[in-house]
Amino acid sequence: MSDKKPIISNIIDNLRRVFQILNEQSKKVERETGITGPQLWAIKTIHENSPVKVSDLANKLYLHPTTVVGIIDRLEKQNLVERRRSKDDRRVVWIDLTDKGNDLVKSAPEVVQGLLVSGLEEISANNLTEIDRSMKHLVKIFGAQKIAPKLILSTEFNIRQDANIEELDK
Amino acid sequence: MSDKKPIISNIIDNLRRVFQILNEQSKKVERETGITGPQLWAIKTIHENSPVKVSDLANKLYLHPTTVVGIIDRLEKQNLVERRRSKDDRRVVWIDLTDKGNDLVKSAPEVVQGLLVSGLEEISANNLTEIDRSMKHLVKIFGAQKIAPKLILSTEFNIRQDANIEELDK
DNA sequence: TACAATTGATTTGCATACAAACTATATTAG
DNA sequence: CTAATATAGTTTGTATGCAAATCAATTGTA
Numbered sequence: 426m427s428d429k430k431p432i433i434s435n436i437i438d439n440l441r442r443v444f445q446i447l448n449e450q451s452k453k454v455e456r457e458t459g460i461t462g463p464q465l466w467a468i469k470t471i472h473e474n475s476p477v478k479v480s481d482l483a484n485k486l487y488l489h490p491t492t493v494v495g496i497i498d499r500l501e502k503q504n505l506v507e508r509r510r511s512k513d514d515r516r517v518v519w520i521d522l523t524d525k526g527n528d529l530v531k532s533a534p535e536v537v538q539g540l541l542v543s544g545l546e547e548i549s550a551n552n553l554t555e556i557d558r559s560m561k562h563l564v565k566i567f568g569a570q571k572i573a574p575k576l577i578l579s580t581e582f583n584i585r586q587d588a589n590i591e592e593l594d595k
Numbered sequence: 596m597s598d599k600k601p602i603i604s605n606i607i608d609n610l611r612r613v614f615q616i617l618n619e620q621s622k623k624v625e626r627e628t629g630i631t632g633p634q635l636w637a638i639k640t641i642h643e644n645s646p647v648k649v650s651d652l653a654n655k656l657y658l659h660p661t662t663v664v665g666i667i668d669r670l671e672k673q674n675l676v677e678r679r680r681s682k683d684d685r686r687v688v689w690i691d692l693t694d695k696g697n698d699l700v701k702s703a704p705e706v707v708q709g710l711l712v713s714g715l716e717e718i719s720a721n722n723l724t725e726i727d728r729s730m731k732h733l734v735k736i737f738g739a740q741k742i743a744p745k746l747i748l749s750t751e752f753n754i755r756q757d758a759n760i761e762e763l764d765k
Numbered sequence: 766t767a768c769a770a771t772t773g774a775t776t777t778g779c780a781t782a783c784a785a786a787c788t789a790t791a792t793t794a795g
Numbered sequence: 796c797t798a799a800t801a802t803a804g805t806t807t808g809t810a811t812g813c814a815a816a817t818c819a820a821t822t823g824t825a
Contacts, residue, residue: 432720432723432724432727435727435730435731436723436726436727436730437617439727439730439731439733439734440613440617440730441657442657442734443610443730443733443734444614447607447610448782448783452783452784455810461810461811462811463810463811463812464810478773478774479773479774479775480772480773480774486611487608487611487612487615488811488812488813489812489813489814490773490774490775491774491775491776491812491813491814492811492812492813493774494774494775494776495810495811495812496810496811499809499810514772514773514820514821515819515820515821516772516773516774516819516820516821517772517773517774517820518773518774518775550602553602553603553606554602555732556606556732556733557602557605557606557609559729559730559732559733560605560606560609560610560613560729560733561605561609562725562726562729563609563613563726563729563730564609564612564613618812618813622813622814625780631780631781632781633780633781633782634780648803648804649803649804649805650802650803650804658781658782658783659782659783659784660803660804660805661782661783661784661804661805661806662781662782662783664804664805664806665780665781665782666780666781669780684790684791684802684803685789685790685791685803686789686790686791686802686803686804687790687802687803687804688803688804688805766825767824767825768823768824768825769822769823769824769825770821770822770823770824771820771821771822771823772819772820772821772822773818773819773820773821774817774818774819774820775816775817775818775819776815776816776817776818777814777815777816777817778813778814778815778816779812779813779814780811780812780813781810781811781812781813782809782810782811782812783808783809783810783811784807784808784809785806785807785808786805786806786807786808787804787805787806787807788803788804788805788806789802789803789804789805790801790802790803790804791800791801791802791803792799792800792801792802793798793799793800793801794797794798794799794800795796795797795798795799
């Protein structure tokens with residue numbers, strides 16, 4: 426019972442380290458491209474799902490709609506995306522990449538697809554697979570009690586690209 | 596080469612999920628105790644190292660000094676910690692828990708040690724050990740290129756409580 | 766049909782998180 | 796001993812990130 430605590434402490438500590446490392450990657454991308462990690466992530470996701478609703482984008486990014494609104498605001502200010510009010514359902518806002526946004530995705534695909542995680546690309550495929558398995562395990566165990574309840578409320582809450590985590594989906 | 600990318604994508608996605616889950620835990624603690632996850636983390640770390648310099652606290656929390664100043668500001672406003680200008684070196688500020696801060700740590704140890712990760716406590720010791728091993732693996736691989744260089748610049752950058760990650764320390 | 770409940774996006778307020786610039790103090794070099 | 800440099804902490808400005816409240820539009824229900 427009580428001897429779990431140091432283990433939990435270590436897990437959290439190590440997660441914080443990983444956060445830090447990924448954060449540094451993100452800052453590096455920001456220095457090199459002028460846009461932040463989350464913004465890049467959003468642009469990539471918009472590109473893959475264009476046009477996309479704010480709420481769907483939030484689901485795909487695992488972020489709160491509020492947070493996404495802020496990111497979209499800043500991308501719109503840089504003229505990389507644009508908002509379009511839906512005519513079918515006037516509550517809905519469709520988000521699209523502008524020409525400039527598309528240029529960003531196309532002219533530097535490695536920025537969007539790879540540079541974000543450039544630090545990871547040097548890792549061997551075998552080790553990547555192992556890490557992948559570890560992360561699935563983490564998500565499965567951590568997320569079982571936490572994500573599943575959400576699905577009851579919002580069937581759209583995704584877990585999508587990598588759905589073979591033992592059907593948390595349905 | 597190129598087939599690494601979907602794996603990397605999945606890893607990042609899963610990490611984001613874990614972030615979200617831990618974030619929810621943190622919010623839950625905030626609702627229950629009135630102080631946030633990072634604040635709780637800081638209080639616990641101050642308790643274990645009291646009195647501690649701002650810069651050392653930043654190192655122990657893996658955070659930027661600026662960020663720590665903000666957290667300390669808010670803790671001071673709640674009368675949980677206090678600042679004391681060093682007489683030896685008047686640039687240094689020592690941070691201590693107030694009586695109220697000590698009460699918080701002592702009267703509710705499970706809040707500090709366990710509630711932060713209450714969701715994890717229900718997990719079996721075996722599974723925890725497995726997760727722990729996974730995280731060490733992640734940190735070892737992710738961090739090898741990233742943390743090591745820092746040690747050259749700052750010997751204090753820690754990796755402390757759990758130093759048996761193959762001596763990244765020294 | 767009218768009214769309640771729900772949904773989609775936004776606004777507001779706050780807490781992280783960091784970089785860059787700044788202040789004060791201490792150390793080092795010439 | 797003085798000027799340059801380095802260090803410790805803070806201030807300022809910006810970008811996430813979320814909760815709660817709000818507004819508009821749609822859906823469900825009586």
